[in-house]
Amino acid sequence: MTNIDDGETSRARETRKNPVADAPAATPDWDAEAAAFDEEPDHGLRDPVVREAWAARLRDWLPGRASDVLDLGCGTGSLSLLATEQGHRVTGVDASPAMVALARGKLAGHPAVFLVGDAAAPPVGEERFDVMLVRHVLWTLPDPGRALSRWCGLLRPGGRLVLVEGVWGTVSPVGIPAERLYGLVAPLVSEAEVVWLGDDSPLWGKKVEDERYAVVARL
Numbered sequence: 001m002t003n004i005d006d007g008e009t010s011r012a013r014e015t016r017k018n019p020v021a022d023a024p025a026a027t028p029d030w031d032a033e034a035a036a037f038d039e040e041p042d043h044g045l046r047d048p049v050v051r052e053a054w055a056a057r058l059r060d061w062l063p064g065r066a067s068d069v070l071d072l073g074c075g076t077g078s079l080s081l082l083a084t085e086q087g088h089r090v091t092g093v094d095a096s097p098a099m100v101a102l103a104r105g106k107l108a109g110h111p112a113v114f115l116v117g118d119a120a121a122p123p124v125g126e127e128r129f130d131v132m133l134v135r136h137v138l139w140t141l142p143d144p145g146r147a148l149s150r151w152c153g154l155l156r157p158g159g160r161l162v163l164v165e166g167v168w169g170t171v172s173p174v175g176i177p178a179e180r181l182y183g184l185v186a187p188l189v190s191e192a193e194v195v196w197l198g199d200d201s202p203l204w205g206k207k208v209e210d211e212r213y214a215v216v217a218r219l
Helices: 013-017 030-037 048-061 078-085 097-106 144-153 178-188
Strands: 068-072 089-094 112-116 129-135 155-168 191-196 211-218
Touching: 030 097, 048 078, 048 211, 068 078, 078 089, 078 097, 078 112, 078 129, 089 097, 097 112, 144 155, 144 178, 155 178, 178 191, 178 211
Parallel strands: 068 089, 068 129, 089 112, 129 155
Antiparallel strands: 155 211, 191 211
């Protein structure tokens, strides 16, 4: 349930003239995708330039003090690893057992726990967090507004949402436009901003032309 394969899905911003439908497109079989998942530059973060680009963004978005981060749709744990290296404690959740197994291996010895479960309803019980870190997950959910409300309920007072999303494709675009996501988040929080990421080529390991952004918000 984590990042989609950006491969050949670059698109111009004219997608705003063809809004993405509320119902998400069919998503890949993530267990089948797991073995090769980290081969994409922004998935495995194996290129030092790409890795540092994401690390820099996390330094901007996450608290300066050690915090509890819930990484939803964590995939193979690449962002979780960066967060632990910056001093945070991470709980990762992904619907794919294969992805979770890879994340556990990648973060062995780090302050991180990984659970198999639904990102829309994380299996964390009464535990509360300082940050919800969610990359390319909301576009897959049938009711992102409901998921956002649930996630806010898992945050401590003053907690943060860090939501990295986009819209990909030209003929049949998939994703969630920034305007729509901001509209869903704003009523739930005290402050929110859209951070445009499409021009930051090092994040993706290549130049992109489609809509990529983060919504960063505080309760």
